[in-house]
Amino acid sequence: MEQKLWQHVLVPVGKILISILIPLIAFVLLWAGFIFLRDSNAPQTVIAVVAIIWGVGGVALLFYVADYVVNKLPVVLAKKLQPFVFVGPALAILAWYLFIPTVRSLYLSFFGPRSENFVGLKNYIYAFTDPTMLQAFINNLMWIIFGTGGAVGFGLLIALLADRSKLEKVFKSIIFMPMAISFVGAGVIWRFVYAYKPPGEDQVGILNALVTLFGGNPQAWFTLRPWNNIFLIVILIWLQTGYAMVIISAALKGVPSSIIEAGRIDGAGEIRIIRSIIIPYITSTLVTVSTTIIIISLKIFDIVFTMTNGNYGTEVIASMQYKQMFRFYDYGRGSAIAIVLVIAVIPVMWYNLKQFGKREGF
Amino acid sequence: MKRIGERRSSTTLVVTSLLAVLVLIWSVPIIGLLISSIRPKSAVQSTGWWKAFVNSSDLTLDNYRQVLGGSSYTFVDSAGNIVRASGDNLSQAFLNSLTVTIPSVIIPLLIASAAAFGFAWLDFPGRKTFFTIVVALLVVPLQIALIPILRDYQTLRLTGSYLGIWLAHTGFGLPLGIYLLHNYISTIPRDIFESAFLDGARPMVVFSRLVLPLAVPAIASLAIFQFLWVWNDLLVALVFLGGTDNVAVLTQKLASMVGSRGQDWHLLTSGAFITMIIPLIVFFSLQRYFVQGLMAGSVKG
Missing domain, CATH: 1.10.3720.10 (MetI-like)
Known part of the structure; x- marks a missing residue:
């Protein structure tokens, strides 16, 4: 009886816990690095080295963890999500840095200096x-x-x-x-x-x-x-x-x-x-x-x-x-x-x- | 093509001398910079650099010591006087440039090669549409993103941080990176992938063990282009890093030196040379990849 409980409940629960824990640890690590870099007063060289390791390692870590999580999911779902592990980060960054800004700039170009009042084509006439x-x-x-x-x-x-x-x-x-x-x-x-x-x-x-x-x-x-x-x-x-x-x-x-x-x-x-x-x-x-x-x-x-x-x-x-x-x-x-x-x-x-x-x- | 000119020696002479004149015109500005950067202040201010060829006795590295030095810097000049001067702390800016550049090259290349692999070899809904959008984004000049992103950064407190500028360079470098790496990765023979997938390898394994090593030549060329682009960039650094001394990169420092030390040619020339040294080393040591990178990168938006 006890062994069955072990097999059917604890092992899956443990597995789920681990698959939650790993991304969590990764996230905490990245966040701690981010706060350190943003607010720290450490010597320049230290910050530079930490920054480079954190920046480059962080991206690799993100890919690894995303892949890890996706593979813990049921097979059907994993297959569907798998490609987005690869293209997802790029699409997100492109949306944030180029796609949305283009749309936003187009929108802002019809507003006044502080983007508060609509001015129509006035900026283009200017x-x-x-x-x-x-x-x-x-x-x-x-x-x-x-x-x-x-x-x-x-x-x-x-x-x-x-x-x-x-x-x-x-x-x-x-x-x-x-x-x-x-x-x-x-x-x-x-x-x-x-x-x-x-x-x-x-x-x-x-x-x-x-x-x-x-x-x-x-x-x-x-x-x-x-x-x-x-x-x-x-x-x-x-x-x-x-x-x-x-x-x-x-x-x-x-x-x-x-x-x-x-x-x-x-x-x-x-x-x-x-x-x-x-x-x-x-x-x-x-x-x-x-x-x-x-x-x-x-x-x-x-x-x-x-x-x-x-x-x-x-x-x-x-x-x-x-x-x-x-x-x-x-x-x-x-x-x-x-x-x-x-x-x-x-x-x-x-x-x-x-x-x-x-x-x-x- | 055959070298046509070689048949007649007079033509060869004309060709060579014409080329020599052009090359001379092209290199005179750089030679002037180099020589002025190692001449003492008084000489640079009073006579043309070409006169250093006549009177080459008093060349010095003091200018470099001063621009690399910190806020207050003392040195002994050629006449033996002790001179106190304020340096420009370019050594700090040099470090900042490295800190900005290294991740700004590696991060977009990692993300772009993963995306290129995804677009080339994995099947998912909307693949074609997304890829078309990525290519379309090549036409968007980054100027358009400056205000919106700056506002986001102010909310996220990312202005003046390295993370902010890495991400910005990543965003602006991705369309080209994905486009070019996709061109390259999609030409890798299908058999290589199929046997790996049949053996039960996960896409991540295929990507890191097969695709990345195979794409090294393309990645190297792109890396050099992105490196040059980031290292030589002024606009993105001005907008997202801000002007504070502890993060300012070389191009920013040099631009502000032009403003504050407009007539101090001995310092400006040595400062300019410091900003050029790394790209020139890359240029001369990796010329083949350098040329490929530039040719490939020529469509960047």
Whole structure:
């Protein structure tokens, strides 16, 4: 009798208790870590190490415990829930961080600065009529045209040249290197290039040094409207040419040499071969690279933020949005500008993804 | 393709010299930065960095000592004077950057590879719909999430915490991660899974023993892209970490140095170099994965 009780009641109850206890312990562990990290005054190094272990270990633990719990459930239910152990966390985070915010921003964009009173399309009217916003649109257009044109143009030129050089690898490495540098870091590098000192003093910025060397007057480049936008765009070109070059270069290797040989036999010169054979052959790659850099130019923020903070007529859409939200605390306008940005990005991104699906990801 | 230029040496010469000019233009800004960062303050302020090639006697690491040092920092300058100066505590920011970056790379990759496996090989209702939404989210620029998430964080007291920024980078990195890893994982031959499932292996075992090891090349490329993205990010850090010194990352510190020390080129250049050193090491040591990561990551929203 006693043994039956043991078998039929205590064992299952114990099992259930354990399967409740394990998630509970995991939860307490994670929560304790969270409170510790949020409120602790321990030395920085300790916090950093605990943070890394807690963050990475916590996620692994969550997956493990979720899997454990699901497998304790009746088989039918377990089978149904199993896939959500894998996709559930991702879906939850995506819903919280991207899906719901998009919907919420759309909603907030119809409300006033404090999100209290409904204002209809007023924020959108502001976004499309305010002089600073219009300036930002024009500037963004300049970023798209000159930034993309410059990066893709130089990328193509360098890829074509490097393909004909013995030192291809070295040259390409150097052109590609700026890709590793942050926009802020690049900002400092270029502020120094553009540095200005009054006439008569020794110039420390190389651009003004060159200008004075050839007898010109040193300029404060960032205040020269509207050329200052171009000086900022040069930084983007410097950063992104490497990316364009690497991808175009890979496409160049794919142009069959038989076609080029055929062209040469027909007496075509080098320029003619590039224009009539190579460029048409790699058009789809050029388009992909361009769309990617167009998206980067549309969302450009860091360069403007660190170099001019949008002053002297260099405002762009993303910097206007940041200012509305975090300088003027106008959530309505900030959200409306964000929505405008999404709408501008969607067609380019959609096209880009379509192209991307065609080429190999890795 | 054959190297066309090699037939005529004059063409090769033109090509090489043109390239050399372009490469020179591209590298001059970085060379200027590096040289200025090891020149003493007085030299940086008064003469162009290119003059260091003529008079290279007085190079120094003092600038690095100062920007890495804490709030008050004493050093002996080249003339033997004891100088007290306030440092920029970039060593702290460096540590913060590591603390932000490491989990911000590993967490999204773990979650994304699990999700990619789920979408590719497990059957559940709504699989196609959910996956379409994930891909659609690639087009959403993260700017849109800043205000709503910031409000949630204020309620949860997550602003200025590492957890907050890890989760933010996870959220913003997931669509690309899932999309690319799904592309990769779904090409793994079906037989491998089927025999494992037939042997009675649970999906978690299949995932951790089979899928993760097989997907290492894709995960490595993605890891490098996400690493660069997080390490070089300014916007997400500005919004979610706030400006307090004990959590500020390198990009934030450098951006604020640009504001407060706009003309101190000797410090700005060394500070900038400190922010670049880790990505450059990654660049030169893992160039192949680096290129793949960037190419794969080029569609990030």
